[in-house]
Amino acid sequence: MTDSTLPPATYPQVTSLPADRKAQLLSGQNFWETEPIPEIGAPAVKLADGTYGLRHQSGRHDHLAMFESDPATCFPPGVAVGSSWNPDVAARLGAALGKEAVAQGVHIVLGPGINIKRSPLCGRNFEYYSEDPFLTGTLGTAFTRALQAEGPGVSVKHFAANNQETNRQTISSDVDERTLREIYLPAFEQVVTEASPATVMASYNKINGVFASENPWLLTDLLRAEWGFRGAVISDWNAVTDRVAALRAGMDLEMPGGTAAHDDDVRQALADGALSSSDLDASVQRVAALVKHIPVARPEVDYDRQHTVARELAAECAVLLRNEHDVLPIPGNVRLAVIGEFAETLRYQGGGSAHVNATRVDQPIDAIRDLALENGVSVAYARGFTIDGGADDPAQLANALDIARRSDIAVIFAGLGEAVESEGIDRPNIDLPETQVALIKAVAAVAQRTVVVLANGGVVSLEGWHDDVDAILEGFLLGQGGGHAIADILFGRVNPSGRLAETIPRRLNEHPSSLNFPGEQGHVRYGEGVMVGYRYFATFEAPVRYPFGHGLTYTRFTTSDLRVELTGDDTAQVHIDVTNSGDRFGQHVVQVYVSTDAGPVKRPIRELRGFAKVGLEPGETTTVQIELPRRAFAYWDIRHSGWVVAAGDYRIQVAQDSHTVLDEVAVSLAGDRIVTELTMDTPMGEWFDHPQVGQRVKDTLGFSAVEVSPEHMAMMASMTMTQFVNISGLDIPADALAALIEASRPA
Numbered sequence: 001m002t003d004s005t006l007p008p009a010t011y012p013q014v015t016s017l018p019a020d021r022k023a024q025l026l027s028g029q030n031f032w033e034t035e036p037i038p039e040i041g042a043p044a045v046k047l048a049d050g051t052y053g054l055r056h057q058s059g060r061h062d063h064l065a066m067f068e069s070d071p072a073t074c075f076p077p078g079v080a081v082g083s084s085w086n087p088d089v090a091a092r093l094g095a096a097l098g099k100e101a102v103a104q105g106v107h108i109v110l111g112p113g114i115n116i117k118r119s120p121l122c123g124r125n126f127e128y129y130s131e132d133p134f135l136t137g138t139l140g141t142a143f144t145r146a147l148q149a150e151g152p153g154v155s156v157k158h159f160a161a162n163n164q165e166t167n168r169q170t171i172s173s174d175v176d177e178r179t180l181r182e183i184y185l186p187a188f189e190q191v192v193t194e195a196s197p198a199t200v201m202a203s204y205n206k207i208n209g210v211f212a213s214e215n216p217w218l219l220t221d222l223l224r225a226e227w228g229f230r231g232a233v234i235s236d237w238n239a240v241t242d243r244v245a246a247l248r249a250g251m252d253l254e255m256p257g258g259t260a261a262h263d264d265d266v267r268q269a270l271a272d273g274a275l276s277s278s279d280l281d282a283s284v285q286r287v288a289a290l291v292k293h294i295p296v297a298r299p300e301v302d303y304d305r306q307h308t309v310a311r312e313l314a315a316e317c318a319v320l321l322r323n324e325h326d327v328l329p330i331p332g333n334v335r336l337a338v339i340g341e342f343a344e345t346l347r348y349q350g351g352g353s354a355h356v357n358a359t360r361v362d363q364p365i366d367a368i369r370d371l372a373l374e375n376g377v378s379v380a381y382a383r384g385f386t387i388d389g390g391a392d393d394p395a396q397l398a399n400a401l402d403i404a405r406r407s408d409i410a411v412i413f414a415g416l417g418e419a420v421e422s423e424g425i426d427r428p429n430i431d432l433p434e435t436q437v438a439l440i441k442a443v444a445a446v447a448q449r450t451v452v453v454l455a456n457g458g459v460v461s462l463e464g465w466h467d468d469v470d471a472i473l474e475g476f477l478l479g480q481g482g483g484h485a486i487a488d489i490l491f492g493r494v495n496p497s498g499r500l501a502e503t504i505p506r507r508l509n510e511h512p513s514s515l516n517f518p519g520e521q522g523h524v525r526y527g528e529g530v531m532v533g534y535r536y537f538a539t540f541e542a543p544v545r546y547p548f549g550h551g552l553t554y555t556r557f558t559t560s561d562l563r564v565e566l567t568g569d570d571t572a573q574v575h576i577d578v579t580n581s582g583d584r585f586g587q588h589v590v591q592v593y594v595s596t597d598a599g600p601v602k603r604p605i606r607e608l609r610g611f612a613k614v615g616l617e618p619g620e621t622t623t624v625q626i627e628l629p630r631r632a633f634a635y636w637d638i639r640h641s642g643w644v645v646a647a648g649d650y651r652i653q654v655a656q657d658s659h660t661v662l663d664e665v666a667v668s669l670a671g672d673r674i675v676t677e678l679t680m681d682t683p684m685g686e687w688f689d690h691p692q693v694g695q696r697v698k699d700t701l702g703f704s705a706v707e708v709s710p711e712h713m714a715m716m717a718s719m720t721m722t723q724f725v726n727i728s729g730l731d732i733p734a735d736a737l738a739a740l741i742e743a744s745r746p747a
Contacts, residue, residue: 153198352423598648
């Protein structure tokens with residue numbers, strides 16, 4: 001019989017190897033390589049970090065990028081790709097990264113990172129796409145398919161509920177079942193079921209008290225049995241504390257290697273019967289199957305072309321937050337003041353294991369000067385502040401204010417230094433450095449028009465200076481081509497098309513995660529439940545600075561003629577016409593949300609269920625079609641351990657962002673017919689509402705013949721039948737109740 005948890009290309013001959021040898025194959029031979037398997041003619045499989053660029057260390061190696069890696073293209077990090085709202089961007093990045101992996105002899109790329117941005121403070125948010133699981137899963141799927149089409153495999157990470165860096169190796173993420181299923185697991189499910197990743201990386205943290213790498217429900221019951229994953233599960237580096245428990249749970253490959261301590265544990269467990277040979281054989285076959293990602297040849301890659309790709313991708317990722325007086329794009333024949341050290345030293349990536357040794361970096365000031373020359377624009381530059389946060393330099397500030405006064409437009413490059421946003425640390429706040437805030441306010445007070453360009457891996461507060469400036473371009477981190485892309489957007493050679501993939505709150509203490517981040521005494525409670533990010537802000541009408549999905553362009557788009565067609569009992573198809581009513585080419589993101597209060601659970605007021613990015617010439621109209629599958633309408637029912645579509649009305653909404661609905665159409669769904677056998681301990685409310693015997697219950701109790709007030713019905717609803725019988729004083733025959741229970745059983 002074929003084991004459905006094994007990959008198609010298995011090597012059953014490895015199961016005949018001695019137990020000692022099999023144990024050896026389940027940990028790396030060094031920091032970045034698996035053990036070679038000469039018994040089947042297989043060389044070592046080489047792994048390298050690669051969420052947005054390759055960190056391949058052919059020399060000294062480490063996990064935190066303290067030692068240099070080989071030069072590689074630094075593409076836009078996840079925070080930027082998320083803001084593109086474009087699966088094609090994720091796919092182009094994945095394909096380009098796959099080409100470099102082949103050229104550098106890397107067989108498994110450790111990415112994409114698809115954890116949800118639960119809190120804006122997470123130090124690794126720059127690697128992740130979004131606070132929304134559907135947007136995250138769609139981009140991660142596109143990345144995975146495209147990269148693996150080049151030959152290497154991916155390692156989707158970090159599985160699961162790894163949403164902070166504080167105490168990440170020991171913290172227990174305490175998450176209820178519904179929240180896990182609806183928020184923190186769907187992106188992984190989508191990538192696994194739609195893109196078949198070669199590997200999944202188990203995270204450091206615990207989930208409800210059990211380490212992810214030792215969690216049989218997570219790695220076997222869910223990942224393999226339910227989702228059908230047939231690849232290998234690998235550990236995060238040095239994550240495994242109990243190798244035998246990890247193997248039993250379904251964690252195949254421990255990384256890194258180089259020590260035999262855990263191999264001895266495996267051998268002893270086999271001898272003692274604590275570990276079965278079938279568990280060992282399954283893991284060995286899954287690890288052996290990774291050799292299929294070793295290419296026959298290693299063609300060279302054109303790094304100049306890769307840099308062009310990096311530039312093109314970056315141009316789709318920046319988000320124009322504000323543009324008062326149409327100050328952007330910069331017109332010709334004006335005086336431009338460029339201020340801020342980030343203009344000459346671009347912040348383009350984050351710190352830690354994802355850090356890329358970029359082949360080259362476009363600096364914004366150089367690209368601005370080139371375009372200014374073409375447009376008759378004069379440029380003056382002042383540093384204004386230092387990125388390292390040193391003491392204020394009055395001379396630098398004076399110089400910045402001097403050129404700002406003499407300009408028509410002042411462009412300030414502000415943001416956060418890489419040391420603030422890195423693997424291993426979370427931010428203490430979302431503020432810009434005080435020196436930069438003071439500079440922005442001072443420049444805005446003397447300049448005719450002020451533009452702020454931001455460089456940061458996680459959202460930053462705009463309070464205290466937002467209303468003082470005319471335009472804000474949120475660049476996030478755009479990779480090594482970001483400087484050129486920013487200049488193209490500022491001068492209008494590229495029309496900005498990014499949209500926020502996470503909410504920008506007014507204050508940190510207004511964010512739903514703020515009460516329970518980063519936890520205490522080894523636990524972090526996900527107390528906001530499913531109300532993560534925009535789901536909270538929109539549901540409770542909490543004011544934000546900019547909502548999820550927000551982004552401006554230099555043209556205008558109109559949407560019209562929303563049509564929704566039910567294509568099944570619980571599926572639908574959306575059509576919407578989009579017109580570019582402006583005077584230049586641009587790209588528009590159609591955002592489709594589903595809103596309902598149907599069912600027995602509290603649901604967000606709306607949830608993103610579909611999106612599409614379309615490019616249109618001036619005056620052009622296109623019809624966008626978006627499919628809404630069953631899951632677009634479902635919630636996770638903890639009592640029935642499954643996805644349920646509740647009967648009721650659903651509003652299909654096309655929105656400008658998560659707070660601004662442009663049009664909606666209501667549809668009615670019959671929903672799933674859930675039949676549960678009643679017992680004497682079942683609450684009365686469920687007896688009354690039971691689809692098979694609800695009316696008979698009321699008849700038996702005599703409620704059909706008398707009027708029972710809503711207040712009394714509500715009071716009774718939470719009582720069990722046993723409690724009701726005891727307290728009501730009614731003479732209810734036991735055999736009548738037994739007959740109702742019998743009739744309530746599912747057919």
